[in-house]
Amino acid sequence: MIKMRKTRQVRVGGVKIGGGASISIQSMTKVNTSDVKAVVTQVKSLEKAGCEIIRVAIKSLSDARAIRDIKSKINIPLVADIHFNYRLALESIASGADKIRLNPGNIGKLDEVGQVVKAAKRAHIPIRIGVNSGSVLIGDDRMVSGKKLVEAATRYIKLFRELDFHDIIISLKASNVVTTIEAYRRMSEACDYPLHLGVTASGSYDSGVIKSAIGIGSLLADGIGDTIRVSLTADPVEEVTAARRILSAVGARHFGPEVISCPTCGRCQVDLGSIVRKLEDTLRSTVHHTRSTKAPLTIAVMGCEVNGPGEAKEADLGVAFGKNSGMIFKKGKKIKKVEVKHAIKELLKII
Numbered sequence: 001m002i003k004m005r006k007t008r009q010v011r012v013g014g015v016k017i018g019g020g021a022s023i024s025i026q027s028m029t030k031v032n033t034s035d036v037k038a039v040v041t042q043v044k045s046l047e048k049a050g051c052e053i054i055r056v057a058i059k060s061l062s063d064a065r066a067i068r069d070i071k072s073k074i075n076i077p078l079v080a081d082i083h084f085n086y087r088l089a090l091e092s093i094a095s096g097a098d099k100i101r102l103n104p105g106n107i108g109k110l111d112e113v114g115q116v117v118k119a120a121k122r123a124h125i126p127i128r129i130g131v132n133s134g135s136v137l138i139g140d141d142r143m144v145s146g147k148k149l150v151e152a153a154t155r156y157i158k159l160f161r162e163l164d165f166h167d168i169i170i171s172l173k174a175s176n177v178v179t180t181i182e183a184y185r186r187m188s189e190a191c192d193y194p195l196h197l198g199v200t201a202s203g204s205y206d207s208g209v210i211k212s213a214i215g216i217g218s219l220l221a222d223g224i225g226d227t228i229r230v231s232l233t234a235d236p237v238e239e240v241t242a243a244r245r246i247l248s249a250v251g252a253r254h255f256g257p258e259v260i261s262c263p264t265c266g267r268c269q270v271d272l273g274s275i276v277r278k279l280e281d282t283l284r285s286t287v288h289h290t291r292s293t294k295a296p297l298t299i300a301v302m303g304c305e306v307n308g309p310g311e312a313k314e315a316d317l318g319v320a321f322g323k324n325s326g327m328i329f330k331k332g333k334k335i336k337k338v339e340v341k342h343a344i345k346e347l348l349k350i351i
């Protein structure tokens with residue numbers, strides 16, 4: 001079990017962040033916020049996938065005013081993403097946003113920040129200080145370090161402390177994985193505010209998932225991080241799916257049984273890939289979302305007699321295949337020999 005860093009706790013709507021709460025999953029809508037119907041449709045699909053906090057881009061007053069209608073039709077907290085114009089934050093708070101994200105790189109005047117903080121205090125909502133590498137570059141700088149990201153966040157945090165506002169969440173995202181990890185490690189030593197993890201502009205699904213898994217996963221393994229968003233140039237549902245897999249892989253949260261399967265080789269005499277996909281798809285469609293941190297049921301699906309029986313024995317439930325049949329193991333004991341075509345059905349019965 002990973003020992004998580006101790007942090008303050010804040011609430012975003014009904015979701016607790018930090019202070020020992022389980023790590024929450026976030027995503028962001030990718031349609032115009034003033035198009036309420038499109039936003040709600042996307043959020044509903046994200047809710048179904050397991051998203052627990054949703055963020056929307058606020059580019060205009062009409063976007064900010066749409067928050068009220070959107071919130072009346074969804075079931076998860078809504079965050080207003082604000083850049084350049086502090087008045088959009090004020091309007092978003094008035095419309096019922098559950099959290100505000102401010103970027104130190106483009107909203108930095110004390111008076112403007114002060115007005116947002118006062119409004120957030122009255123509404124009893126938190127603010128995320130969201131530092132991005134692309135918005136803190138100065139002059140001819142072409143690269144940003146983790147140290148610079150932390151310095152930018154620290155200067156901004158000082159403003160909030162002077163205003164006696166402490167319902168803060170911090171993010172320090174770079175598109176470079178190593179820079180991101182460095183920034184969060186430095187920040188985790190400097191304060192006890194909860195941290196929102198992510199690698200910004202990570203790219204398409206294939207490359208973005210790898211970058212995010214390394215960046216977010218490394219930090220979680222260090223006990224750092226209270227909420228996560230996987231940023232992909234892809235359907236936001238893919239972001240949520242990837243986030244769940246990252247959390248499961250490091251043992252931070254579990255979402256139903258974990259399937260272990262071998263990579264296959266020339267010894268394998270069954271179509272193991274299709275068997276595993278069918279089993280995972282079936283489990284995904286029948287298991288409810290959970291915030292559990294308890295160890296999941298492990299199911300081993302192995303393709304031959306070399307490591308198959310051993311892996312199947314180590315799992316809670318497993319099957320090791322030969323040519324035309326497989327042996328099912330439960331808690332290390334052989335319980336049944338099955339034909340390949342009936343294996344999944346038999347495993348599901350036992351599950």
